[in-house]
Structure formats: C-alpha cells, structure tokens
Amino acid sequence: MKRKCALVTGCAGFIGSSLSERLLREGYAVIGIDAFLHNYDRWVKEQNLRNLLEHPQFRFFERDLRTLSFSELISRVDVVFHQAALPGVRTSWGTQFQEYVDHNILVTQALLEAAKDSNLNKIVCASSSSVYGGMNGPTEETQAPHPISPYGVTKLAAEQLCQLYASQFGVPVVSLRYFTVFGPRQRPDMAFHKFIKSVLTGQPIEIYGDGEQSRDFTFIEDAVTANLLAANSPLTGEVYNIGGISRLNLNEVLSMIESHTGKQANRCLLPAQPGDPKHTFADIRKAQTHLGYDPQFDIEHGIRLQIEQVKSLYNI
Numbered sequence: 001m002k003r004k005c006a007l008v009t010g011c012a013g014f015i016g017s018s019l020s021e022r023l024l025r026e027g028y029a030v031i032g033i034d035a036f037l038h039n040y041d042r043w044v045k046e047q048n049l050r051n052l053l054e055h056p057q058f059r060f061f062e063r064d065l066r067t068l069s070f071s072e073l074i075s076r077v078d079v080v081f082h083q084a085a086l087p088g089v090r091t092s093w094g095t096q097f098q099e100y101v102d103h104n105i106l107v108t109q110a111l112l113e114a115a116k117d118s119n120l121n122k123i124v125c126a127s128s129s130s131v132y133g134g135m136n137g138p139t140e141e142t143q144a145p146h147p148i149s150p151y152g153v154t155k156l157a158a159e160q161l162c163q164l165y166a167s168q169f170g171v172p173v174v175s176l177r178y179f180t181v182f183g184p185r186q187r188p189d190m191a192f193h194k195f196i197k198s199v200l201t202g203q204p205i206e207i208y209g210d211g212e213q214s215r216d217f218t219f220i221e222d223a224v225t226a227n228l229l230a231a232n233s234p235l236t237g238e239v240y241n242i243g244g245i246s247r248l249n250l251n252e253v254l255s256m257i258e259s260h261t262g263k264q265a266n267r268c269l270l271p272a273q274p275g276d277p278k279h280t281f282a283d284i285r286k287a288q289t290h291l292g293y294d295p296q297f298d299i300e301h302g303i304r305l306q307i308e309q310v311k312s313l314y315n316i
C-alpha cells in the first residue's frame with residue numbers, strides 16, 4: 001500500500017513536533033514546515049526537531065508560511081495538519097495584534113484558497129478554547145463564541161474561514177479546539193513549563209490573579225490522537241472541543257508540582273491578566289461521538305513526564 005504523506009505546519013513547535021513524531025510512528029511520510037517564530041527561543045524548537053530530523057521519512061523546510069505558495073506543497077500530500085500560528089493569549093494585545101492577524105488568519109486563508117483546487121483528503125486545523133471566552137460549566141460547540149482576547153478573535157476568524165471554505169467549496173477541513181495542552185515540550189511561556197522550571201531552580205513563581213482559575217488541561221498525546229482521528233474521519237466542516245480528563249485550578253497544579261519535585265514553590269501573586277478566562281471546561285461529547293476521541297492521560301501522569309523533560313531541557 002502507498003505510504004500516506006502529511007504536511008505539518010509549525011512542526012518545530014510543541015504540538016506540531018509531537019504530532020509529527022506520532023505520524024512517523026504510524027507509518028506516514030511527513031513534510032514539516034516551520035519558520036522558528038520569535039515567540040520563544042529557537043534552540044528550544046531545534047530540540048523539538050532533533051529526533052524528527054534523523055527520521056528517513058521526515059523532510060524539513062525552514063519557510064515562512066506568510067510568503068510561501070501552498071499549491072505545489074499540498075499537491076504532494078494527502079493530509080495537512082495546520083498547527084502553525086502565533087499562540088499565547090496574554091501577549092496578543094497592542095501592536096503585536098498585526099502579527100497575530102498575519103500568522104493566524106491570513107496564512108489559514110491562503111492554505112484554504114490553495115486547497116480549493118487540490119485533491120487533499122483532509123485539513124485538520126488547530127483552533128482553541130479561547131474562541132469561547134469564559135466558561136461557567138461544560139461548554140458545547142453550539143455555545144456562541146465570545147473571545148475575550150485578540151488571539152481568540154484570530155483563532156475564531158481562522159476557524160470560521162475553515163467552515164466557509166468547507167461549505168462554499170467543499171474543502172475537507174475540520175478544526176480542533178484544544179483546551180490548554182500540557183506535557184513534554186510545552187511552550188516555555190505556558191504555566192506548567194514556567195512553574196516547573198521555577199520550582200526546580202528556586203525562582204519566584206508569578207501567578208496571575210489568585211491561582212483559583214481553572215483549566216481543562218489536555219495531555220499532549222491526547223491532543224495528538226485527536227488529530228489522527230480527525231484526519232481519518234469522513235466528516236468535514238466541523239469544529240470539535242478537544243479537552244482532557246483533568247480540570248484543576250492553578251493552586252492545585254502547584255501543589256502537585258511541589259509534591260513531585262519535593263521542592264517548595266515561592267509564590268508571587270500578580271494582577272489577573274486581560275484576556276485570561278477564569279475557567280475553561282470542555283464538553284467533549286461531540287468529539288467522542290463523531291471521532292471516537294477518548295482522552296486517556298491524567299495530570300499526575302503528564303506532570304511527571306513534563307518535570308523530567310524540563311529537567312533534561314535545562315540540564316537541571
């Protein structure tokens with residue numbers, strides 16, 4: 001049987017690199033694109049790519065999707081996993097917004113435009129729980145979106161473009177609304193990564209607000225599995241909540257990090273940040289029913305693995 005070929009945009013990032021490794025294990029050939037955006041250190045992204053670059057079925061191109069022509073590229077693949085974006089909720093205000101628009105909206109539109117005339121089986125787009133804004137309980141995809149950060153606005157626009165190209169031109173695309181993903185390779189600007197590093201090195205931990213904000217934390221392997229399920233599903237034009245099995249607040253997360261590292265956290269309370277929802281809570285029944293999505297990994301498991309990865313990354 002012919003080997004399936006996937007394009008992974010943002011392949012040097014947290015989710016893109018983990019997904020690329022899984023695709024190779026599943027027998028895909030993978031073409032990966034990344035521009036090493038400045039959102040965090042290039043050497044961290046190079047570490048993410050290390051195993052991939054040794055794999056004979058992985059081809060990497062350092063390219064900026066804002067200026068790349070998608071048509072030739074997608075003619076060579078069966079499926080696209082579009083993970084590239086400028087992420088981060090709290091940094092999307094002010095003059096940075098232009099970059100969010102370029103990377104998150106315009107690039108997605110260029111991909112969809114090229115996909116109109118292609119033979120792609122599927123495009124799986126990374127969306128975000130931030131399209132909802134705050135949540136008071138389990139939230140279904142039918143809930144009207146109310147983003148409260150400029151980043152959330154760009155992810156919603158990208159998602160709506162996907163639905164538009166699916167309905168108007170039959171582009172086979174689905175969007176996955178990830179809920180705060182954690183585990184090895186989590187971005188250095190995200191809470192678990194910062195907290196683990198600071199606890200291990202005795203640095204103060206900055207908590208935005210009172211630490212009582214909660215998240216539906218999703219382990220990286222579950223988010224990766226959702227991508228494979230979505231790629232293989234016949235359904236298109238849909239959006240899916242991809243949440244995990246652990247909802248906790250930050251104070252609970254910190255206690256868990258303390259107990260697994262055997263070190264005390266030095267907490268420093270700062271004001272709550274604009275754009276941050278107080279709580280997130282995924283209702284994942286649609287992904288369960290349509291895709292067979294069934295998250296497996298709890299926070300204890302994921303935190304242990306992430307602590308080991310952070311220690312190894314920084315030689316702590």
Ligand code: NAD
Nearest residue numbers: 010013014015034035036037064065084085126178180181
């Ligand atoms: P990341 O920053 O680690 O990875 C994104 C990668 O895309 C980066 O390596 C970056 O260099 C690359 N990239 C961005 N724009 C590019 C461009 N124009 N050309 C080429 N490369 C480009 O982020 P992540 O946490 O892995 O997020 C992946 C996707 O998932 C994003 O779309 C993000 O919005 C979404 N998401 C992430 C989370 C999470 O918890 N990590 C939650 C919800 C949604």
Ligand code: UGA
Nearest residue numbers: 087088128129130178179180190191194206207208213276
């Ligand atoms: C994460 C990703 O970073 C976004 O890209 C993504 O879109 C979003 O999930 C999502 O689910 O859609 P966030 O939930 O803010 O965003 O994830 P973290 O950066 O890990 O923050 C989690 C919580 O910890 C937030 O309440 C944040 O304010 C808090 N935090 C973070 C701190 O208190 N201190 C820090 O140093 C960092």
